[in-house]
Structure formats: C-alpha cells, structure tokens
Amino acid sequence: MRWPVFGLFVYLAMALEQGLGNLFEIKRVNPSFLLIVGAFIAVSAPPKVVIWSSLILGLLSDLLHPLQLQLSGLADVTIIGPSCIGYLVGGYVAIQLRGLMFRDSPTTIGLMVIAMGAFVHLIIVAALTVRGLPFMLGDPVIGWYAPDQLLRRFFILMYTAVLALPIGFALLRTDSLWGFPSVMGNRRLRRT
Amino acid sequence: MNRRVFTHRRILAGVVVLLIVMSQLPGPVVGWMSNKPRQFVASLLNPVTQPLWRMSSSVRRPPDLDVDLPFSQLTPSLPPDQADLVRQFRQTQLQYMQYMRQLELELEDARRVIAQLSQIKQHLNLEDSRIVVAAVTTASADPAGPTLTINRGTRNSMELRTGLVVTAGYDLVGRLSNVGPASSTVRPITARTLLTVRMVPPVSGAPSRQVFPVQLQSNPTKGLFYAQVDGDAPVQSGDLAHLDDRTWPSTSRGLIVGKVIQVEPHPDDPVLRRRIIVQPTQSLRHLTQVQVLVPGRGEE
Numbered sequence: 309m310r311w312p313v314f315g316l317f318v319y320l321a322m323a324l325e326q327g328l329g330n331l332f333e334i335k336r337v338n339p340s341f342l343l344i345v346g347a348f349i350a351v352s353a354p355p356k357v358v359i360w361s362s363l364i365l366g367l368l369s370d371l372l373h374p375l376q377l378q379l380s381g382l383a384d385v386t387i388i389g390p391s392c393i394g395y396l397v398g399g400y401v402a403i404q405l406r407g408l409m410f411r412d413s414p415t416t417i418g419l420m421v422i423a424m425g426a427f428v429h430l431i432i433v434a435a436l437t438v439r440g441l442p443f444m445l446g447d448p449v450i451g452w453y454a455p456d457q458l459l460r461r462f463f464i465l466m467y468t469a470v471l472a473l474p475i476g477f478a479l480l481r482t483d484s485l486w487g488f489p490s491v492m493g494n495r496r497l498r499r500t
Numbered sequence: 501m502n503r504r505v506f507t508h509r510r511i512l513a514g515v516v517v518l519l520i521v522m523s524q525l526p527g528p529v530v531g532w533m534s535n536k537p538r539q540f541v542a543s544l545l546n547p548v549t550q551p552l553w554r555m556s557s558s559v560r561r562p563p564d565l566d567v568d569l570p571f572s573q574l575t576p577s578l579p580p581d582q583a584d585l586v587r588q589f590r591q592t593q594l595q596y597m598q599y600m601r602q603l604e605l606e607l608e609d610a611r612r613v614i615a616q617l618s619q620i621k622q623h624l625n626l627e628d629s630r631i632v633v634a635a636v637t638t639a640s641a642d643p644a645g646p647t648l649t650i651n652r653g654t655r656n657s658m659e660l661r662t663g664l665v666v667t668a669g670y671d672l673v674g675r676l677s678n679v680g681p682a683s684s685t686v687r688p689i690t691a692r693t694l695l696t697v698r699m700v701p702p703v704s705g706a707p708s709r710q711v712f713p714v715q716l717q718s719n720p721t722k723g724l725f726y727a728q729v730d731g732d733a734p735v736q737s738g739d740l741a742h743l744d745d746r747t748w749p750s751t752s753r754g755l756i757v758g759k760v761i762q763v764e765p766h767p768d769d770p771v772l773r774r775r776i777i778v779q780p781t782q783s784l785r786h787l788t789q790v791q792v793l794v795p796g797r798g799e800e
Binding site: 319322323324326327328329330331333336337338356359363367368370371372373374375376377378379380382383384385386387388389390392393396435436438439444445446447449450451452453456457460 | 721
C-alpha cells in the first residue's frame with residue numbers, strides 16, 4: 309500500500325468528519341468516515357498493513373474526540389488507547405472475514421464497516437466504562453453512561469454502514485492509486 | 501538458529517499492552533501525553549475544516565430564538581475591525597449593565613446592589629481587557645464530551661488560557677477547556693453543568709416582575725436546561741436567563757444563557773413545584789464565529 313495515498317485519504321476523511329458534522333448529523337448521530345476508510349483498507353491490503361493502518365486510524369480517532377474526566381477540572385483530554393485497540397481488533401476481525409466476501413463490491417465495504425465497527429465501538433465503550441470502576445487508576449468520564457453510549461454508537465454504526473455504500477463505491481474506483489498487491493494472482497475485475 | 505528478538509508479533513503485543521495501560525491512566529497524565537499530538541492534528545485540520553464547517557452550519561442551522569432586549573436594535577453582525585467590535589461590545593455591555601442595575605435597584609436589597617455596583621464599576625474601569633474573535637472549525641455531538649473547536653490558540657500573543665469565557669454576541673457559549681498553539685477547545689454551557697442564573701422578564705409589554713435566582717441543570721443530549729422552581733415563582737415563557745454564577749469569571753456575568761421556552765408542572769410534584777425549560781437563544785452547535793473574553797491584569 310502507498311502510505312502517502314493512505315495519508316491523503318485519511319486526512320480527507322478526518323476533514324469531512326469534523327467539517328461536515330452538521331451536514332450529516334441526524335439526531336446527534338454522525339457517521340465515521342475513518343471507519344469507512346479502515347474497512348476499505350481491510351478488504352484489500354495485506355494483513356500487516358491492515359493492522360498498522362488500523363492502529364493509526366484508531367489513534368487519530370482518539371485524538372479527535374476529547375472527553376471530560378473527573379480529575380481534569382475544566383480541561384478536556386483525549387485518551388489514547390480505546391479507539392486504537394478497538395480499530396486493531398476490528399482490523400483483525402476484518403482480515404478473518406474478508407475471505408468470505410467479494411472484494412469488488414461496495415456492499416462488502418458496508419458489511420465490513422458493520423463487522424469492524426461493532427468491535428471498535430464495543431471495545432471503546434468497555435475501555436471507558438472500566439475507567440469508572442472504583443479499583444481502577446483512571447478517573448471516570450463525566451457524563452458517561454454505557455447503555456446510552458452503546459445505543460448511540462449502534463446508530464452511528466448503522467448510519468456509517470449506509471454511507472459506506474456510495475463512499476465505498478468511490479473508493480473502489482481509486483483502487484489503482486493505493487497500490488494494493490494482487491491476491492493469489494487475481495487482480496480486481498476491470499470495471500467497464 | 502538466529503531468532504529475532506523483536507518480531508512483528510511481539511512488537512504488536514507490546515503496543516497493545518502499552519495502549520491498554522495508557523487508556524486507564526489518570527486524567528492529568530493522559531492529558532499530558534496526548535496534548536501535543538492532539539494539537540498537532542487539530543492545527544493540520546483547521547485550514548480545511550473551517551470552510552467546511554461554515555458551509556454545513558449555514559445549510560442546517562435552526563432558527564435563533566427572538567430575544568427582547570433594550571439594545572437589541574444594535575446590529576447583530578460583527579464588524580471586521582477589532583476596535584469597532586470592542587467599542588460595540590463595550591457599549592452593549594454598558595447598556596446591559598445599566599439595565600441590570602436599574603432592575604436590581606427597584607427589586608433587590610440595597611446592600612447587595614451596592615456590592616454589585618462596585619464590581620461593575622471596577623469591571624468597567626479596566627481598559628486592558630480584550631476580545632479575541634475566533635472562527636469555529638468543528639463541534640462534537642457526543643453527549644459525553646460536547647466541545648467546540650476554534651481556530652485561535654497561544655500563537656501571536658493571544659494570551660489565551662484555559663478557563664476564559666467564550667461568547668457569541670450577547671450569548672454565553674462556554675469556557676476554554678484546552679488551548680493549543682493554533683486551536684483551542686471550548687466546553688459549551690450545554691455540557692453537564694450547573695449554572696446559577698437570574699431570570700429577567702422581557703422588556704416590552706411586561707409588567708414589572710421580580711428578578712430571582714435559579715439554578716439550571718444542563719441536558720447535554722437535548723442541549724437544554726432544566727430547573728425546579730416553586731409553584732408561585734414569578735417566571736414565564738419568554739423570560740431570559742442571565743448568568744449570575746460566582747464560579748464563573750466576572751466578565752461573564754450578565755451574559756445570556758438562554759430563554760425560557762416552557763413552564764410546566766413538575767412531574768414529581770405538580771401541585772407545589774414547576775419545571776422550567778431554558779433553551780440557548782442560538783444553537784451552540786451551529787455557530788461559525790465566537791468571541792473569547794481575555795480579561796485585563798486587574799481582573800481574575
């Protein structure tokens with residue numbers, strides 16, 4: 309995979325996610341463009357590339373979402389870790405599942421978003437909920453309520469999966485830019 | 501047989517362990533570790549997200565609530581020139597302070613009014629306070645951590661720091677919660693907070709009613725404030741909630757928190773108590789420009 313191309317598309321995904329939040333928002337639910345890019349890479353890239361790119365996407369996701377912690381006073385902080393681990397596990401799951409799917413289909417991107425995203429969000433909620441336990445070092449997140457978060461992230465995931473269809477279609481058109489290696493000698497079917 | 505010590509799998513395992521530990525560290529430690537990368541990413545994104553945010557906010561912006569103030573005929577659009585902006589804001593604040601003083605002289609205890617007048621006089625005498633105009637580049641919708649990001653930071657001697665008050669015209673937006681070199685984060689008033697306000701009746705056509713303090717509880721999910729009042733409390737729909745919280749800087753006193761949109765019997769005690777619902781007059785998640793109040797050396 310060409311990492312400069314990865315960097316460019318990740319930058320675009322972050323810019324769309326942050327800049328067009330109001331445009332895509334439905335009842336305070338926003339899609340995650342980083343997850344769509346992660347699912348696209350998970351479908352086609354070698355396993356090592358999927359793992360490390362998922363880590364990078366998780367790190368960026370952590371840095372883009374600050375939280376208010378009990379011991380931080382007025383300041384908000386970004387916690388590095390929950391999304392990184394979530395994306396890492398999601399990437400691993402995607403590697404296991406991609407052999408069952410057609411790689412040229414936008415529907416595959418959508419399904420991969422659901423598969424990856426389920427693990428991403430479950431791990432994020434688990435990691436941040438554990439912080440609130442009495443015997444843990446970390447201070448709890450103010451306003452964090454796990455059932456509400458799970459419900460909200462479920463809708464985020466569904467919304468992202470729906471948007472992954474047109475965006476996945478567009479990403480598949482840019483396949484030649486990414487430099488993904490051919491899989492078992494079979495290149496993608498040339499689209500007319 | 502040579503065996504590599506650092507295999508891919510071992511490196512990955514080490515990274516995972518490190519991430520698990522980092523995700524459970526105390527807040528101040530986590531903040532120290534993630535601050536620089538976070539500010540770096542924000543500074544990279546700001547040039548692109550700002551025009552996108554402005555476009556998206558203009559497309560789906562909900563209508564602002566009407567606010568009936570004696571100086572509401574002043575233009576709401578902000579002139580580009582800094583001196584005109586400061587002059588206009590000072591003029592507005594002076595008029596508003598005069599209005600509050602007038603109400604309090606009619607309705608409040610004389611000793612507390614004198615103390616408040618002393619604070620207002622001290623506030624108005626300081627000439628070295630500044631207003632920094634900033635563009636909003638993005639806002640987070642997560643109820644667990646609602647934030648606004650602005651494109652001003654510690655560069656160019658802006659003297660921005662955590663805790664400064666942020667406004668949008670006469671409306672209180674929040675306080676700075678993180679300041680970087682090129683961008684800062686604002687914690688809006690709709691985050692999980694308690695605010696002490698004074699309910700002021702609107703100007704036009706309203707009989708003189710008592711101004712009384714109320715404690716508002718925010719609901720981050722809905723972006724509204726709720727409060728319990730007695731059944732005979734002099735509050736009606738249309739009243740304005742002005743900040744009067746001692747835990748906030750003096751520069752923020754009197755700014756508008758929101759407008760009462762509904763007064764209803766309290767669900768738990770409909771006979772003796774009422775519940776009021778206050779909504780910010782502007783949607784804080786659709787702002788495109790805000791002002792940061794930087795106090796002078798004499799203020800807190």
